[in-house]
Amino acid sequence: MDGLLKPWALGPKPWFPVTNIHDLETPVPIVDLDRMALNLDRVASYAKERGLALRPHIKTHKSLTVAAEQLKRGAVGLTCATPFEAETMSDVADDILVAYPPIGDARVNRLLALPEHVRLTIALDSVDAVRALASAARSANRTVGVYVELDVGMHRVGLPSVDDAIALARLVRDNPPLEFSGIAFYPGHVRDAVDEQDAKLNEMDAALRRAVERFVDAGLTPRVVSGGSTPTLYRTHELESVTELRPGTYVFNDRTTAAIGACDWEDCALTVLSTVVSTAVPGQAVIDAGAKALGREPMRGQPDEGFGVLLEHSDVVVKSMSEEHGILDLSRTSWKPRVGERVRVIPNHVCIVVHLNDVLFGVRGNEVESSWPVAARGRGYEPATAAAGVLR
């Protein structure tokens, strides 16, 4: 890989070069670079061995540096949700799937204004979306690939009816410069432990086979069948029709991923480094990572399992939070935290943690080796230069 970076570190101006995590201000997300590299390598190998195209979803890291590492390892392209993610990633990628319905003129126009070197594909599930996208693509004179989205049990977006999906694919085909490129689905309803996913995966496999058969019969053979998320990642090959997978979380993993057995605890590469700021109230300790640092994501829908677990003390969870405070439950531990002590929190849902931050710090052991911007965070809306007041 390329050379290492000297981290010039904290504050709106550089304060000092930080080389040790003890000098980092908290709360701060730190990435174990060796663990991240293993995660990237493992999934790249899995995809290669199984003959699957890997198109990682960048929502988890939103970082050009990490996306570049994914592409170096053979990813065929990237998956994005928002126009700003796609714009940002166009700096490193020539092939981008926007796996989000292109609804609304502002969104559609922004996608079609992506740099010309980007081969753009969009997943969608409605006649309205096809018509709006086709009209805009004609105006922009730009070829746009389309995946028709099927609902295979998530019940969020996607067409439940294969007939409707085929009709939509036909509408796409008949509306150049749109091109019908394939079928997309998202198995996000499969959040069971990995060894309890059989029934849902079998059902999904059968549904996908039937759907593909119907598309072929209708003369609309899908070039790509795209699915896959981190919880089902290493079982993607069991879905016979699938040709492409789009996992996001695997790059860092998190408490949820480890809890269902989709990774080992040692594969959790991102933690939130935090400081104990108060032990004034007996029976608990307060850290400086609250809802603005960790997000308020539950464990698999369970509200009573807390919002993260300590890397160093697996018997201690963040039981409640306010914006800048996390309350540690000390009822099951013999550990006696001191004010000023530092801990690392494995968050429940790492994608949200990254979305809350502007910078990730790369570490090996206690050494801070690099840092990089969360370049695609936010929406990329630009404010008016607001020097004056806003009220009359």
Next chain:
Amino acid sequence: MDGLLKPWALGPKPWFPVTNIHDLETPVPIVDLDRMALNLDRVASYAKERGLALRPHIKTHKSLTVAAEQLKRGAVGLTCATPFEAETMSDVADDILVAYPPIGDARVNRLLALPEHVRLTIALDSVDAVRALASAARSANRTVGVYVELDVGMHRVGLPSVDDAIALARLVRDNPPLEFSGIAFYPGHVRDAVDEQDAKLNEMDAALRRAVERFVDAGLTPRVVSGGSTPTLYRTHELESVTELRPGTYVFNDRTTAAIGACDWEDCALTVLSTVVSTAVPGQAVIDAGAKALGREPMRGQPDEGFGVLLEHSDVVVKSMSEEHGILDLSRTSWKPRVGERVRVIPNHVCIVVHLNDVLFGVRGNEVESSWPVAARGRGYEPATAAAGVLR
């Protein structure tokens, strides 16, 4: 007030001047400027009439433009939680309270490096914090006011024992350039409906009176007794000892504030403008505001009341979310949403929504009149310029 701003609007480059909310990309936070002005005026008047010093917490808006409006209306200074908030607000304020324990060298040093024009006060609750702050203040040769934090029922930070608090105040007094400036407390445990707060407020009033008496007896008369949050805002004067209030949420208000009667529904100034992106799954509609736009904040600890309510359809809540999807519960409404239709969501907790965004758009009716950066969002950590790879 100063002149209005021309909003040059969306995208990493200006796309077009947006003058109508229909041209805004979604999801996007929009602020009803007239409602915000009324909120600002009302609280400024309340504080003035009751002889209370108003020191708004800027965590809610994180915006220089809004802070300037608060100061124009007579706020004695601002309250911040993070070093970056304080740094940012030093552009408009000469008097800043950091209401967060100063633990950790990085945090303390950063606070002491605030521009010299800032009169800095810090709230704390531990001997460790006093010693570290005193040492750093001596090195920086900077006077720092200190509020000693009492726990009056929130059980988060703050000393439960008045004896301990007095001992801490004495330690502060004996460690110049620290100055004992007063007592702080946070009534965040009072989240009851406004007309059901009597018992807790009476108890708090009595506890505060006793504490102040004890401080006076010990020769440590507090110049300031600082408390107050939005749910109890207009009852602050019932706490006889209190001299200063620090509400944050009142500037925008939110679903929680309205639900407990601490504001009217018409006082909710910030909504998240969203687009219906899918109706493919029967019985629900999907909007483009999910957990990354709304946050996953429950209503007063109730997980089953959803994550926001529609401004235009008070019988429709966001019942569940994923990162970029919000699922509307249509079971109690006769409204039939269409794909592409736009709605405004009143979020459960507006502080988190602002923290998720970089820009707020100011509107009157359907007209976009201004936009401004959420300048103090994030931590102000600066990444190394990461052009190269981060893995070896």
